[in-house]
Every structure is written in structure tokens, then in C-alpha cells.
Amino acid sequence: MIALTLAIGVEADAVVRTLKPETRLRQAVRVDDIRRGEHRFSVAGTGRVFTTFTGLKRELRPFCRLDGEVLGGVDIRCIHPSLLASIMRHSGEDVPSYIQGWLRCVEGKDAATLRASGYPGLLAALSRSAPSRGPDAELYEKLALAGPGEQDVYEYLADACAAEGIDVLTEAMRPTKRVRVSVPSTARDAAKVCHMRYMVALPGSYRPPFAWVFEKCFPSVFACATFVNRLGAGELIRVLQRVESIIVIEQVAPRLVRQGVGFLTLHDAIWAGEKDVPAVVDAFNAVFGDIGVSLKLKVEGTKA
Numbered sequence: 001m002i003a004l005t006l007a008i009g010v011e012a013d014a015v016v017r018t019l020k021p022e023t024r025l026r027q028a029v030r031v032d033d034i035r036r037g038e039h040r041f042s043v044a045g046t047g048r049v050f051t052t053f054t055g056l057k058r059e060l061r062p063f064c065r066l067d068g069e070v071l072g073g074v075d076i077r078c079i080h081p082s083l084l085a086s087i088m089r090h091s092g093e094d095v096p097s098y099i100q101g102w103l104r105c106v107e108g109k110d111a112a113t114l115r116a117s118g119y120p121g122l123l124a125a126l127s128r129s130a131p132s133r134g135p136d137a138e139l140y141e142k143l144a145l146a147g148p149g150e151q152d153v154y155e156y157l158a159d160a161c162a163a164e165g166i167d168v169l170t171e172a173m174r175p176t177k178r179v180r181v182s183v184p185s186t187a188r189d190a191a192k193v194c195h196m197r198y199m200v201a202l203p204g205s206y207r208p209p210f211a212w213v214f215e216k217c218f219p220s221v222f223a224c225a226t227f228v229n230r231l232g233a234g235e236l237i238r239v240l241q242r243v244e245s246i247i248v249i250e251q252v253a254p255r256l257v258r259q260g261v262g263f264l265t266l267h268d269a270i271w272a273g274e275k276d277v278p279a280v281v282d283a284f285n286a287v288f289g290d291i292g293v294s295l296k297l298k299v300e301g302t303k304a
Helices: 012-018 021-036 058-063 079-090 097-106 111-117 119-126 135-144 153-163 168-172 187-199 209-217 219-229 235-258 274-291
Strands: 006-008 041-043 049-051 064-066 069-076 263-266 269-273 297-301
Touching: 006 021, 012 021, 012 058, 049 263, 058 064, 064 269, 069 079, 069 235, 069 263, 069 274, 079 119, 079 135, 079 187, 079 219, 079 235, 097 111, 097 119, 097 235, 097 274, 111 119, 111 235, 119 219, 119 235, 135 153, 135 219, 153 168, 153 187, 153 209, 168 187, 168 209, 187 209, 187 219, 187 235, 209 219, 219 235, 235 263, 235 269, 235 274, 269 274, 274 297
Parallel strands: none
Antiparallel strands: 006 064, 041 049, 064 069, 069 269, 069 297, 263 269
């Protein structure tokens, strides 16, 4: 077991005071929890781990220190589009071995546990009855795996909305009860928000303009998403979060523990002291190679 000390500087207090009233108190409580050494920990049905650190606003991370060291983060670029493209590539074929292990682990669980885990949707997405992968899915995957400086899937969708005369920033702020998001500052960020909201849409429900643009650009991807979501609102996002946690929590994190690297997980990302960031990158890439997936990483620092 690796004992770690997470701390947060007094500079964070000034940032907390600038937050909107509805988030200020929650963030102040989390900052105080870190200073008292009281760390919350829970695991969702999809395997996502929630801690005091995962609940911190992005603006507060630069003031965090792990064992006194400045943090650096490594996350998977365009995680949900990348995983959806990967799942579609395996539809109707043998289930990837890294997913087979998890499927065996949950066999025999009660129905409520299976529903919360994304199990039904994952089986549906990988089944032979899932919609076939069209040429548009190749473009979707290429954009999802774009490297730094290349147009990614969110930028592509933002441009497609603009070409249709749709204000993607307005679309992103359309009221919804299903997905809570921060106000996006760019068209790309707005398209990312809309992509998330589209994923939790039910087939047959009202499709906002962004969903119409998405279907026009990527019809077979849209068909796959609605095929999975017919099982219930948000089923696809549960599927993608489950696969994400299989990779990050069950594959990458244990490698780092065995190497004695201290770290914090943040859904599709792992944060560690700056000196350990190369080891985190290596662990991610080793896992990608072992399980046979093509995913791209993004490295960021938090130095305030």
C-alpha cells in the first residue's frame, strides 16, 4: 500500500470566492476536507471512482500537491468517441479479452447491479444485431484519435453545426436534467457538451439541432448509439464509463501500484507528481498495447 498526502495551498481560497454561489460552498467544503485529511471515496455502478479530488473544480487543481510535489495529469483524448469507435469495430465479433474478464466477474449479479453497470448496453453494442459500421464510422474514429494540432471530432462537429447555421454554444446551454455541465467557452467545448447530451438521448425523443447534425455526419454511429440507448436513458454513457474504468481503474492503476508510483485517478485521467508523469504515460501505453486498443493521450500540468 502507498501512503500519500494530498494538500491544497491557501491560494485556492481566493479562487473559491470567485465561484458561482451554487458551487462555492461545495468547493469550499472539499478544500477544507483535503486540509483536514478527510478524503471521501466511493465507486459508482460503472466502476468510476469518486473522491474529494475528483470533485474539485479544474480551477483548483493547480494548488494541489501530492507529497509536496506539483501535479501533472495524463488523460485519454476524446475518451468517449474513441471508446465508442473501438466498440463499434468489435460489434458482431469476438468480445475483446479485456472486456471478457469483466463480463465473467459480473455474471450472476442481481438485475439492478447489472443495469447500473452498463452490462446490458455493452452486450447489445457488441452483439451481432448491433447496427453495422459504415464508412462514416471510419471518419469518426480517425477524428476521435486525432493528435495535437489536428482537427478532432468535436471541432469537426462544431464546424458542421456552423455550416448548417446552428449556434452550437446555444445548443450546449439548452436546459436538460440529465447532464450537468459547465458553461463552455469555445465552439469545440460546446460540441463536446452536446456530444455528451446526445449520448444520453432516447431514440424517439425530440432531437435538438445538434443531434440532427450528428446523424447527418455520422449515420452509422448515430444508429449504434440509439440502438444501445433503447435500453434506457443514458445507457450508452454507462457503457462507455464502464469500459473507461476497466482500462483506467482495473488495468493502468494496478501497474502503477506495482511500480510504487503514487497517483490520483480522475475518471479517464491519472494525476501524479510531475516526476512520475512519464511512468504514467508508459503505463497507459503499455495497457493500450496489451489490450489492443488505439487511444491517444494528453498530458497537462497544474503548476500555479
